[in-house]
Amino acid sequence: MKKIIKKILIANRGEIACRIIKTARKMGISTVAVYSEADYNARHVYQADEAFFIGSSPSPSSYTNIKNLAQAAKESGADAVHPGYGFLSEKASFAEQITKNGIIFIGPSAHSIRETGDKIRAKKIATESGVNTVPGYYRSIDKVQKAIKAARKIGYPVIIKAAAGGGGKGMRIINCDDEMEQMLISAQREAKNNFADSRVFIEKYIENPRHIEIQILGDMYENYVCLGERECSIQRHHQKVIEEAPSIFINEKIRKKMYKQSIALAKATKYYSAGTVEFIVDTSGLFYFMEMNSRIQVEHPVTEMITGVDIVEQMIRIARGEELTLKQKDIEIKGHATECRVYAEDPVYGFIPSTGQVSTYIEPNRAPGVRIDSGIYEGGEVSAFYDAMISKVIVHAPTRNESIETMKKVLSEYIIEGISHNISGFLQKILNHPEYVEGNISTSFVDKVFSSKESAILDNEASAVILSVACYIFFSEQKRNSFLEPNIKYSDINTKWVIVMDRIKYPVTIRPIDEGFKVSFEHRRLYIISRWRAGNSLFQCTINGLNYSLQVQRTFKGYYQITFMDKTVMAQMITPRAAELSKYVIRPDEDKSKISNVVSIMAGSITDIKVKVGDSVFKGQILAFLEAMKMENAVISPSSGIIQAIHISKGDVVMPGILLFEIE
Template sequence: MLKSVLIANRGEIACRVIKTAKRLGLRTIAVYSDADADALHVALADEAVRIGGPLARDSYLKIDAVIQAAKQTGAQAIHPGYGFLSENAKFAEACAEAKIAFVGPPASAIRAMGGKSEAKALMAKAGVPLVPGYHGEDQDPATLEAAADKIGYPVLIKASAGGGGKGMKVAESKGEFRDQLASAKREALNSFSDDRVLVEKYLARPRHVEIQVFADSHGNCVYLFERDCSIQRRHQKVIEEAPAPGMTAALRQRMGEAAVTAAKSIGYAGAGTVEFLLDVDGSFYFMEMNTRLQVEHPVTEFITGLDLVEWQLRVASGEKLPLAQDQLVLTGHALEVRLYAEDPDREFLPQTGRISHLRFPTENAHVRVDTGITEGKAISTYYDPMIAKLIVWDHDRDAALAQLRRALGETEIAGLVTNTAFLMRLAANKSFAKAELDTGFIGRHEKELLPSVPPAGDEVLMLAATGLLLSERTDSADDPWSQRDGWRHYGGSQDHLNLIDVSGGQAIHKVVFDYAKDGFVFHFKKATVAVKATLSSEGRLIADLGGRRLAAGFARKDDDITLFLDGVSYRLKQAPIAIEEESGEATALKITAPMPGRIIAVHVAAGTQVEKGAPLIVLEAMKMEHVLKAGHAGRIETIGCKPGDQIREGQELVRFAAPA
């Protein structure tokens, strides 16, 4: 067995590998960029080495720096995690040259599957079924368009060297093919330094089912069953589950054996995933092979009772696979969701900011949390905005779904916008509960899923106001003159708060209340409600609202308030005065940058009349292109940017002329 391992990654996967390696008695070494100097994976490791600046290209993607860190610390192996250098054949070769074990497949296998076009040619020779498409070397736009015309629309344009939904676009018709092709190539070049694409038939309602394979250097290879990853947005996975609902034993065996054939055909070793599209008639087609550990590997671990990272380390040490195919047993059902700093109500735009409050459900036999983030840490523009993975297991799918809803309801993240409430709506969706799955699920159910956070009603306003008032009492406990407890030398004790519903469209609410001896009495248009409540130091708010008892989470930083209720994070802000005159039309007349980034394209000019929904600006941020659209019809007055500009968050990009 190896004695030491360096983890050439960051975030939750680095933490995950460190924990398993320590359990096996290995010495662990972390590498970090300037942006990650105080990150959790650095604190967990036995030793840590700085390898460069905050940009990935200046640190985690620098092969020489990672190899030098391994030599400097005497690491016997390097685990690449996923992303960054995990599927880089040159990195695997550099490890071999340095006589350091690479915890992954041989460079030849990475190279064989590194290009989607080349991989599909190999799979065709191996007899693995493929989706009709063009996987050739000729990248002339005319050639690619002719291929799309022959395949028939809609077609999928996909980065040949890509993954994670980057460089992937759908052209619904011939008229939009060139624009989508250009966009896919730009994203592919930016994300993978390779703008080659392939073109395939876009299946109407396929499921995305992938097979976990594992091979050793002694010729053994097994499949560890399947995962269904059909719930996606922008071709990125949102919910993963294992096993795939509705999978028959015969189909599982056929897909598993096809995956093993794919792995053996390239001399594979280690953990890998063979991804298929599963059509409604039971036909399946090879998409690609990820020559690394997958983000969603925990669901496979839950249903098999295995630690896949341990298997990786054992195989990298030269050991045989611990189990044969007939010794593998599938038990129960597992689901995984990815908690992201993103705004589902604004087309899932990534968010940046500092996490001011963080509570995860307690881990147990049914619930697991993989994260590299702690309270007080920031989500930056440098890396993927994933905060954590929440994984649950139970004896069947219905019970596992109940576990997921419970776990999401116990998750509290404040300081920035997250997708927690959106995930809760997905988990509670009736069609999802019935396993009516395909890759278009989110788009088809968008009206049920969005907006993910409803406007704050009276109940939410009462709880938020109560939490705020109780927290102010605690803050001023040593100063009786600053206590907001309703005491008056004369007259009544009615008061009010102005709360802005930040997550519900910036609506402003004047919350009127009286101080009572043991609580508050709130006055709304249709009701008067007496409230008694307690607020713990951990932010647990227990309230009796006119005889109805509720429990909620409460977090406050200055005037920013987050109330966690039934899996929804309501973000509110205390305003000292009513500010209606400062919102509304003035905000609607301008479009600002939702995050820092680079301007790719400007589709309008000053004086142009546009309709609601018209594309105005294409912004590149976090390696993805985001189209900013007109929120209403009107005439463009000024344009505040041009292609190539680096812009800051909140910068004004477009201003509309004021209506006559």
Template sequence: MAAGSAVSVLLVAAERNRWQRLPSLLLSPRRWAWKQRTMKYATTTGRNITKVLIANRGEIACRVMRTAKKMGVRSVAVYSEADRNSMHVDMADEAYAIGPAPSQQSYLSMEKIIQVAKISAAQAIHPGYGFLSENMEFAELCKQEGIIFIGPPSSAIRDMGIKSTSKSIMAAAGVPVVEGYHGEEQSDQCLREHAARIGYPVMIKAVRGGGGKGMRIVQSAEEFQEQLESARREAKKSFNDDAVLIEKFVDTPRHVEVQVFGDHHGNAVYLFERDCSVQRRHQKIIEEAPAPGIKPEVRKKLGEAAVRAAKAVNYVGAGTVEFIMDSKQNFYFMEMNTRLQVEHPVTEMVTGTDLVEWQLRIAAGEKIPLSQEDITLQGHAFEARIYAEDPNNNFMPGAGPLVHLSTPPADSSTRIETGVRQGDEVSVHYDPMIAKLVVWAADRQAALMKLRHSLRQYNIVGLHTNIDFLLSLCGHPEFEAGHVHTDFIPQHHKALLSGWKAAAKELFCQAALGLVLQERAMTDAFNLHTQDQFSPFSLCNGRRLNINYTRNVTLRDGKNNVVIAVTYNHDGSYTMQIEDQTFQVLGDLSSEGDCTYLKCSVNGVTHKAKLIILENTIYLFSMEGSIKFDIPVPKYLSSLSSEGTQGATVAPMTGTIEKVFVKAGDRVKAGDSLVVMIAMKMEHTIKAPKDGTIKKVFYKEGSQANRHAPLVEFEEEESDKRESE
């Protein structure tokens, strides 16, 4: 066998195994016959990929490694100091440290990545998405060093990476584009004039990159300057280029994107579209394929336009052409992401493909595995991005440990794309995404039901997540109907984030029972350990002679303390009194794997919930939803103190101080910008909550501030002080 054909043989073997495992409903007889023929096909190109370096981290690194392992290709991981014990490091065949936690000193260091590729003798580098995946210089450097870059040629990254250039190319290729200004003149005055010419509202967008970074919607001329400066700062930080373009903002648009693939032989195909309209902070949160309600003729036009876009830049590998679509299903080119997308699994689910495998095959010089006519659409898929963030606090991202993490079982129609495990920590240095939950079913309604069912089985303790918000979102009637657009969350904000609601009294009974039963289990364990069954310290059954023992259990729901009077009955059941209501409660605890479940009956109605009691908090997870109750502790035991934060604006999370707008002695009005922080790849502007005078600024630009640290101390105006009194 020729050395150059090694990867092709591996790829063909992997292709055969994969298609034999796929559900039969995904394969038509014609398509199966075609696959049987192509399984015998292998090209010999002289390229030999037996080891691939993944220049990324987290879930995407794990995703690429799974396909590499399936194909018999060895994987090489790189990691920063913060990721030393991470999941992708453990999964790799080899792993190399590349520097400190900040990505500029590790994952974005081209020289370090190339050095590791040489040391490990990796023939190819897969950049994943983010970091160096759309870096023209890195793709060119790989070429110069004789390393296969698993992505498009640097020229395509260059042409599509600069949005102003890409618009011109697309217009020339007959792809519809949105009206805007994409010129090189970047003066404030020039940009303001073009915004006025186009007409508000307009969108300011960084000319490089994607992911919502450096993007701002401007509703009026009065706010243009502030939004422009903010977009420039974020663009500079993310892409080292603060150039922007101005585009007309399409009201209530849909974000529809098409997956394309090109090869070295001039072929290009599309694998249908995804709808990524539902977003917060201009970042996607739920994606689906195919896009709901798209007419067949529009679907075909979308795909053909995307292929024209790919061929216009001689595209090779996986790419995504993103379109804005209006209410009449007219679509306009927005940008092209020259990499694999975060949401690529939904396309894989509805087309029966492995897009990472396609990337490796094409990088090895093979032709696209399927022709356009053989790519068919089957069923419907959703992807929900599970983030460490607080939806009730403007989706503020967070960091911290995953004290408890359990997921729905993975199978052929449910995928858990993640790079973390229980006990791992969501780092402040990187994106706050914990996982992607991907589900498939025969139609949209069935897939939506499966998504909701799976979300209820995704249980996390240790930090805020958006799981309950995702459940609210995918259960909204308008979402169920497929009426999605990029303003969906703002439009339905009140319904989706209705705020705190008092828990049902039956849930208090379940939580109190769980606490009582855990106490009993602990004393039973103590009794077993001491081997003294008569010890008074090992009795916790509440038994009394001639009377029933009653105790008060206090639980806090939000800010409300609720007292449950628990009476221990002689038959092992409990009578619980909450205010003027009485409940008869009976139940026990059981273990399934590492989880403890509470099965109980409250007034004859049976419930089953996962029970987690950590420190002073009780968590209940069930198919009805999730809830937590705090166990109040005496003030003298509380370590919490608000001392030192009076009259101060505090950091919402750990991050770097990017810009300071004020100094001691400055007078500010409520809403004035005080400090800009960069944390978890996002820019946060901290504003004055009231009128006042700056007394002290605690941090300089470039310094690090911990969560809840005072940033700026100020004195309120006398009138505000009197009002607060």
């Protein structure tokens, strides 16, 4: 019997809430947003037709508070609830409470959520259903000695995983007995904070695999369809950052086997709605079941782009009791889609979360094949209480190479200021890496490529582009100054200059041409044309007939910060005489004194302190754990010495710059 859905309450926040609102509006369904204190002015609150306050900022008081959410659904008169991803999306008790109140839950049944959402139970069902599984100890482990015994039997390295969730939360890789105690406690605590369930289990850690997942749709009449696979191997801390569809590694034979096993698991759990079956695949093509996610995935847009299927719409239709009209023969994979997750974090300083107000937010042009799912806006806040993701950029093109090139161009036009983000310092570096372009990737790709903290040397194209733009900017300033200073004539301005980029000097000759300048450097001639004006963050230009987009920002006196693709450069223009004299300028030595104070580099709450006053510590030792944006981060000792003072207690909320420890 078909049910009526006129109003949906979205039990989530950020970009996924905005995404669900978009489809609901298309279907003529009104929406209700929920928000915490931190999200009072959030984007999803303004986009929905109604909004209900559900509690204080910490998620246990708001977004994972079943009582508050159920009450909001009831008071708003919602016919249905969509949980999005994360938070309570895989909590069977939440689905039960919603349906108990006579409200439709847009997702699988509580029974299916229990069967698939509990990773331990799901492994057992998968084995019974003939699905390939990884060797492991599929019972809840809470004692260190029991964990060590299981790990020895399986064989190191092993991985601890949260039984009640995924998304990289509650996961730790263990290489030996000595690491077990600390990592087990940390994983349990992170699982508890994210899923309200501290249970974890252990399985064999497969090194250098690919992470491939199958998107399925199932209705209440046991009709199933697979919407292709997604390549999710580019991960950091077990969390995906770049996804693709389809995978260039999977052939039709492997694909059919994955489809068959995915549907077998769905049937065994009586699954309906959208779901994702995740596998790891070794270099020979052997694949093993990891988990099934009983919710919509963060990366679902790449599947939508290559199939034309609106997955949120299908979830709503299935929840209404409709039968799937899609058949497997109807699913046609067209082109290639790539998704990049834009995070509020600083790649230069170990990817620490970045919180605060977004002072400038300008999204790239949404040309055909370009999609941006965002939950932020200019003037909005990035909170320390929730996940660090700002948005997702998705592009679709006929081929993978074209998809990558389009993504690089789109990201170069994305302007986010006020907080740190991972676009130029991380995403662009991956997209430009030859191994990624060739498709030689695995889940350890990021760790291998970014193991060195040294910056990449500019290639010839990047050098020429940044040099040309620096010349344009600074010579434009000279031209502008000539109008402001009556004693200076533009025709008198010296044409010979030295561009300093990250302390490297480049002698150049600059001459005006129509709408730009001719830049001569060594034996190269660079003709740059632009309509850029001082104050604009986005610099678009044509250099020798090719179009480029860069980002520029004026910093302290005489310098511009110029970002092109995966490289950020500090640039300055000086006269040849100044360049000659600069070699006589003595730079102060860097401070080489021993670090005695440990300060917080991010906002968050102290979840554990591992040392006490008087303890001897070594460089690299864990001093405490700090939770920020739903991830637990270790506070590391920068030097060896004796703990002289501790200025924090467990449960304290700290801000960046706060003194934590004093080490002699």
